[in-house]
Amino acid sequence: LDIPTYTERVTNDPTQGVQEVTRSFVDVGTVAGVITDEGEDWFQTGSSDAELVRLRDEVAGAASREERAGVVEELSRHVLEQAYFIPLEQNVQRIYVQSPQLSGITFNAVAIPSYHAATKEEA
Known part of the structure; x- marks a missing residue:
C-alpha cells in the first residue's frame, strides 16, 4: 500500500x-477483507495465520450486530497480540460547519x- x-x-x-x-474504513468488514491474502494482505501473512483467516470469515458471515461485535473484538485483540498493528494515535470524529458558498x-x-x-x- x-x-x-x-x-x-x-x-x-x-x-x-x-x-x-x-x-x-467505516466498516470493519472492509478491513477484515484486506488483512489476508484474499485482499491486500496488509500484514503479509498470506493465509498462514489460520486464526486471522477464521476471524475474517466470521466477521463477514456474522448474522447479527451482536455476533459481529464479539468477533470484531476478538479480531482486534488477535491483531494487537500478534503485533501486526500497533495503534499510535486515535482520531476523534469531527463535525465541520461551513458556508454553502465554499466550493473546491x-x-x-x-x-x-x-x-x-x-x-x-x-x-
Missing part, C-alpha cells in the same frame, strides 16, 4: 499530494477537509 500517494491515486488529482497520508473543498481518507484549493462563490 502506497500511503503517501493513496489519495492522489484514488482521486486522480496530483494536488492531493503527500499531506493526505491516511486511509480509514476536498476530503482525505478519514474525512478531514482540506481548504487549500477552496474558493468562495459570490452570492
